[in-house]
Amino acid sequence: MSIYLDYAAATPIDTKVLAAMQPYFSDMFYNPSSPYAPAVQVRRDYEAAKATIASIIGAKSGELTMTAGATESINLAFSSQEGHVVTTTIEHPAVLAAARQYEHTLVAVDKHGRVDPDDIYKALRPDTWLVSVGLANSEIGTIQPLSKIATIIENVRAERVVAGNKTPLYLHSDASQGAGQLDLHVTRLGVDMLTLNAAKIYGPKQVGLLYAARSVALRPQIVGGGQEAGLRSGTENVAGVIGMARALEIVDARRQDEVQRLGNLRDVLQNKLVDAFPEAILSGHQKHRLSSHLHIAFPGLDAERLVFGLEAEDVLVATGSACAANKGTRSHVLTAIGLDNVAADGSLRLTLGKQTEETTVEQAARIITAIVSKEKARVA
Amino acid sequence: MSIYLDYAAATPIDTKVLAAMQPYFSDMFYNPSSPYAPAVQVRRDYEAAKATIASIIGAKSGELTMTAGATESINLAFSSQEGHVVTTTIEHPAVLAAARQYEHTLVAVDKHGRVDPDDIYKALRPDTWLVSVGLANSEIGTIQPLSKIATIIENVRAERVVAGNKTPLYLHSDASQGAGQLDLHVTRLGVDMLTLNAAKIYGPKQVGLLYAARSVALRPQIVGGGQEAGLRSGTENVAGVIGMARALEIVDARRQDEVQRLGNLRDVLQNKLVDAFPEAILSGHQKHRLSSHLHIAFPGLDAERLVFGLEAEDVLVATGSACAANKGTRSHVLTAIGLDNVAADGSLRLTLGKQTEETTVEQAARIITAIVSKEKARVA
Numbered sequence: 001m002s003i004y005l006d007y008a009a010a011t012p013i014d015t016k017v018l019a020a021m022q023p024y025f026s027d028m029f030y031n032p033s034s035p036y037a038p039a040v041q042v043r044r045d046y047e048a049a050k051a052t053i054a055s056i057i058g059a060k061s062g063e064l065t066m067t068a069g070a071t072e073s074i075n076l077a078f079s080s081q082e083g084h085v086v087t088t089t090i091e092h093p094a095v096l097a098a099a100r101q102y103e104h105t106l107v108a109v110d111k112h113g114r115v116d117p118d119d120i121y122k123a124l125r126p127d128t129w130l131v132s133v134g135l136a137n138s139e140i141g142t143i144q145p146l147s148k149i150a151t152i153i154e155n156v157r158a159e160r161v162v163a164g165n166k167t168p169l170y171l172h173s174d175a176s177q178g179a180g181q182l183d184l185h186v187t188r189l190g191v192d193m194l195t196l197n198a199a200k201i202y203g204p205k206q207v208g209l210l211y212a213a214r215s216v217a218l219r220p221q222i223v224g225g226g227q228e229a230g231l232r233s234g235t236e237n238v239a240g241v242i243g244m245a246r247a248l249e250i251v252d253a254r255r256q257d258e259v260q261r262l263g264n265l266r267d268v269l270q271n272k273l274v275d276a277f278p279e280a281i282l283s284g285h286q287k288h289r290l291s292s293h294l295h296i297a298f299p300g301l302d303a304e305r306l307v308f309g310l311e312a313e314d315v316l317v318a319t320g321s322a323c324a325a326n327k328g329t330r331s332h333v334l335t336a337i338g339l340d341n342v343a344a345d346g347s348l349r350l351t352l353g354k355q356t357e358e359t360t361v362e363q364a365a366r367i368i369t370a371i372v373s374k375e376k377a378r379v380a
Numbered sequence: 381m382s383i384y385l386d387y388a389a390a391t392p393i394d395t396k397v398l399a400a401m402q403p404y405f406s407d408m409f410y411n412p413s414s415p416y417a418p419a420v421q422v423r424r425d426y427e428a429a430k431a432t433i434a435s436i437i438g439a440k441s442g443e444l445t446m447t448a449g450a451t452e453s454i455n456l457a458f459s460s461q462e463g464h465v466v467t468t469t470i471e472h473p474a475v476l477a478a479a480r481q482y483e484h485t486l487v488a489v490d491k492h493g494r495v496d497p498d499d500i501y502k503a504l505r506p507d508t509w510l511v512s513v514g515l516a517n518s519e520i521g522t523i524q525p526l527s528k529i530a531t532i533i534e535n536v537r538a539e540r541v542v543a544g545n546k547t548p549l550y551l552h553s554d555a556s557q558g559a560g561q562l563d564l565h566v567t568r569l570g571v572d573m574l575t576l577n578a579a580k581i582y583g584p585k586q587v588g589l590l591y592a593a594r595s596v597a598l599r600p601q602i603v604g605g606g607q608e609a610g611l612r613s614g615t616e617n618v619a620g621v622i623g624m625a626r627a628l629e630i631v632d633a634r635r636q637d638e639v640q641r642l643g644n645l646r647d648v649l650q651n652k653l654v655d656a657f658p659e660a661i662l663s664g665h666q667k668h669r670l671s672s673h674l675h676i677a678f679p680g681l682d683a684e685r686l687v688f689g690l691e692a693e694d695v696l697v698a699t700g701s702a703c704a705a706n707k708g709t710r711s712h713v714l715t716a717i718g719l720d721n722v723a724a725d726g727s728l729r730l731t732l733g734k735q736t737e738e739t740t741v742e743q744a745a746r747i748i749t750a751i752v753s754k755e756k757a758r759v760a
Contacts, residue, residue, distance in 0.1 A: 006411075009413075009414050010409055012406045012409040013405040013409065025393040025584070026393050026395065027392070030386075030390050034390070035698070035699065036386075036687060037691055039389075039696075068448035068586060068614060068617075071603075071604040071613045071615075072448070093604050094604030205617055206448060206614070221455070222451055222455045222601070223451075223455060223474065223481070224473050224477050224478070233474060234451035234474075235390070235586070236585075240585075240586060307415050
């Protein structure tokens with residue numbers, strides 16, 4: 001059995017989630033738009049799942065648009081209007097690609113990957129209609145001061161009213177990576193739009209949602225039968241949405257314990273590796289960081305060689321982000337936090353999850369120490 | 381156990397398909413972009429599934445963009461260029477909605493729901509870049525003369541070359557409804573783009589694809605990590621695509637037998653109902669029609685009452701299309717073929733599928749006859 005330390009890239013579906021989905025594959029397979037009772041029941045179950053999700057994030061069902069994942073949700077959020085958008089240099093490629101379709105400003109982050117809310121403020125123009133800041137970074141785990149940004153945006157909105165500027169200003173956050181560890185309550189976060197992804201919380205792949213407050217006028221990207229209140233057409237993904245609701249319920253119920261547990265395990269792993277390799281460089285904010293994340297660079301080593309060496313010992317880890325990993329390009333996040341190339345090229349992303357135990361991290365620390373030592377000896 | 385006669389609205393996942401998908405939920409759950417061997421294996425399995433699909437439709441893997449279903453595929457096909465588009469009055473709502481985003485001409489059909497290729501020709505303008513004609517209609521089952529339309533388009537392209545008109549001209553077909561019964565070979569169909577949907581062929585919901593020949597320059601609607609050759613970003617739906625490939629393989633292998641079998645069963649049902657109710661009106665082309673489809677109107681009756689009466693006897697059927705069904709609007713297809721309102725409002729769509737047997741249609745015919753007779757007596 002391998003030691004999986006790449007939960008930020010993909011999570012296995014929880015058996016309880018799969019069990020919740022199962023009836024909707026072959027028995028309750030009806031089209032929720034069909035008129036007969038079993039189909040009406042499917043519609044009810046679908047709506048109940050949306051209501052469950054809505055309640056967890058403090059929203060109303062009608063404010064959720066179910067999508068095929070975070071990337072589609074982000075694209076939907078960005079397509080609702082034309083104009084200037086503001087985001088940060090360390091966002092997920094989907095946010096950066098969506099932003100590039102418009103006039104945009106990328107706000108820099110500090111060396112821990114944190115954005116200064118004042119820098120967001122300074123980037124706002126009279127025609128800025130969207131600010132998009134990911135709740136937590138998928139590569140280095142840094143958590144952003146989202147509610148402070150929300151307060152700034154609230155103030156700018158008030159200023160716009162006084163100035164007679166009718167351009168709306170919305171705050172969107174991709175919370176795909178923080179879900180399961182951070183509070184997702186939209187009012188407490190202060191967001192107008194929120195992207196979530198089932199695939200990162202032990203739910204099915206290709207299921208996500210965009211929360212948009214009633215005040216946001218979304219513009220559909222996918223038109224047709226008018227499902228999801230006309231915002232995203234196509235026969236509903238009944239099994240997938242029921243799976244996402246169950247997945248979110250499960251991670252939400254044990255969120256605080258799990259944050260504690262993962263944080264302790266991550267710290268054990270981090271301390272062992274830093275003790276063994278004092279030259280190692282940790283990235284990500286050491287306080288405002290997801291408990292699951294450990295980003296560690298071994299300057300002078302080749303991360304790909306480390307990944308394959310570890311794989312040979314049944315330890316599965318990532319180099320850089322899953323998205324950049326296969327393309328031989330350097331991570332834009334590591335560039336943005338100013339990690340030099342020698343360190344970036346020797347960096348691993350270790351992400352913990354549900355099946356990570358004390359024995360797992362101890363074994364992993366031993367194996368990683370052995371492989372890194374071997375590589376150090378080789379290049380010495 | 382109820383008698384399901386609404387296969388055009390939704391199909392249960394084949395147990396073999398679900399079995400093929402199952403490993404990718406919890407065991408082989410890895411992100412196909414991750415670098416370690418188990419993830420590389422997932423990538424290979426994903427690509428193999430695409431190759432299987434490609435081979436069945438006579439295409440290359442690189443010409444397939446996997447999507448979250450037919451609606452997204454259609455939207456992707458339509459978004460590849462601006463300009464004038466031509467389609468028919470009886471297309472799926474997704475095609476009509478996509479067409480309405482551009483300058484468009486809707487070509488009328490005859491009373492059997494068939495479009496005359498010459499009428500398509502007449503609708504073409506020098507700036508027409510897309511013709512979209514569904515392979516078979518989901519409500520009445522009429523099959524379109526697609527290869528004749530393809531020939532016309534081929535000729536117009538040649539004329540454009542001579543005239544120095546550089547506007548490309550593409551033929552797209554939504555074949556969601558014909559899959560499993562009709563030849564989907566893209567060269568024989570003569571299409572440049574083809575939409576397919578797993579949910580209609582005993583595969584998973586929210587999985588579909590757009591085939592686009594290399595000559596077509598698609599423009600992505602969903603940008604981000606660059607998956608699907610940059611045409612549709614988002615972590616790949618591994619389980620879903622593997623399910624779609626298996627589903628397509630299964631229906632393709634028994635296509636000819638199944639067409640024969642369903643056609644015979646449908647004719648039994650049709651003959652029994654027409655014998656019992658000589659005033660009944662059949663819609664859809666009686667020769668060029670999907671074997672699965674029987675659209676029958678009982679003028680003067682209320683189709684919704686029939687649906688609920690049948691449901692009480694465990695027979696599940698549709699009134700009009702699944703998309704229009706819940707909205708109290710009249711089917712645009714029935715309007716387009718000139719079925720008068722009194723007939724349209726009393727019409728049922730009965731669609732047969734894999735689990736339909738001789739005993740099923742005989743029992744269904746008996747029950748439908750009883751319910752229709754009762755309703756006739758009530759309104760008399």
